[in-house]
Amino acid sequence: xxxxxxxxxxxNVAEGNPLTVKCTYSVSGNPYLFWYVQYPNRGLQFLLxxxxxxxxxxxxxGFEAEFNKSQTSFHLKKPxxxxxxxxxxxxxxxxYGGANNLFFGTGTxxxxxx
Amino acid sequence: xxxxxxxxxxxxxxxxxxxxxxxxxxxxxDYLFWYRQTMMRGLELLxxxxxxxxxxxxGMPEDRFSAKMPNASFSTLxxxxxxxxxxxxxxxxxxxxxxGGTFGSGTxxxxx
Numbered sequence: 001x002x003x004x005x006x007x008x009x010x011x012n013v014a015e016g017n018p019l020t021v022k023c024t025y026s027v028s029g030n031p032y033l034f035w036y037v038q039y040p041n042r043g044l045q046f047l048l049x050x051x052x053x054x055x056x057x058x059x060x061x062g063f064e065a066e067f068n069k070s071q072t073s074f075h076l077k078k079p080x081x082x083x084x085x086x087x088x089x090x091x092x093x094x095x096y097g098g099a100n101n102l103f104f105g106t107g108t109x110x111x112x113x114x
Numbered sequence: 115x116x117x118x119x120x121x122x123x124x125x126x127x128x129x130x131x132x133x134x135x136x137x138x139x140x141x142x143x144d145y146l147f148w149y150r151q152t153m154m155r156g157l158e159l160l161x162x163x164x165x166x167x168x169x170x171x172x173g174m175p176e177d178r179f180s181a182k183m184p185n186a187s188f189s190t191l192x193x194x195x196x197x198x199x200x201x202x203x204x205x206x207x208x209x210x211x212x213x214g215g216t217f218g219s220g221t222x223x224x225x226x
Contacts, residue, residue, distance in 0.1 A: 046214055103159065
């Protein structure tokens with residue numbers, strides 16, 4: 001069965017500091033991994049994905065994520081946080097070897113403090 | 115492409131009434147997903163379709179919920195009869211095989 005864990009409900013970071021939002025996953029086959037961002041009263045917006053290849057994936061708005069197979073992790077990172085990055089972030093996994101549906105984590109609320 | 119289009123954006127209805135939510139996926143996408151988002155339960159997958167066929171409806175909470183996809187460009191999620199605990203934001207998403215989903219803006223349902 002597929003599952004995604006986002007261990008932190010809330011992450012606070014000062015503007016200009018690096019940020020990390022954590023995600024670990026569990027799938028039976030090869031994982032397809034995704035990060036989405038949700039701003040208030042909006043739908044989810046795609047940030048980046050890992051399918052195969054380079055473990056470091058670069059996405060929208062300066063975000064990047066590193067796939068670590070041994071730790072089954074896919075943490076989202078940004079070198080310098082902006083106040084406008086404050087939002088709800090979701091990690092998701094799709095098991096290409098199994099069911100083809102997309103499972104989401106519970107979300108992490110990122111607050112960037114000016 | 116206009117993206118995934120959901121209607122209505124907001125729906126307020128009385129308990130016991132039938133509610134129908136609509137979704138137009140991105141043309142060419144062969145997967146369609148319905149999600150429900152609440153503060154208490156987060157984002158829940160209700161059902162998903164592949165090539166218009168329901169594949170997994172295990173997330174549908176009760177028999178009051180039903181979803182259809184009569185063709186590749188349209189899907190509905192129906193709640194009958196509606197209850198206050200159904201109040202949530204309902205998202206539709208579509209994708210290609212192996213891809214992430216592109217989400218619509220959601221329908222905010224309030225059942226009073």
